[in-house]
Amino acid sequence: MILHSVTPIWAMQQMMAEQSEQPTTVLLSETAALQGRIQNGQLLVERILSTDPHDFLRQELSPGKQVKLPQKNRFF
Structure with a gap:
């Protein structure tokens, strides 16, 4: 595949590498989710x-x- 672009x-290459990560x-819960990377099973x-402002004040989050991963398959 040949890519013709004015972008260096x-x-x-950097943009393509970032997409895979x-x-x-x-x-x-119904109103809260976390995003991050999985390391050592956490x-x-x-x-x-x-949508709950109190979630942003929780030190453990x-x-x-x-954070330990939940036992149920609640991630995507």
Whole structure:
């Protein structure tokens, strides 16, 4: 495949590499989810997705913390 673009090849390669590293989303409840990377069987929190402001104040859900994955298949 030939790609004709004004974007430099190094920038295109970087964009293609970043697409393969999509974060995992884990549902905590009906109103809350976490996004992050799975490391050592736990989720390393990168982002909190919630409609409840109190979820953002919970220390155990802070970005950078590791959270146990739920037993049920509640992630996508």
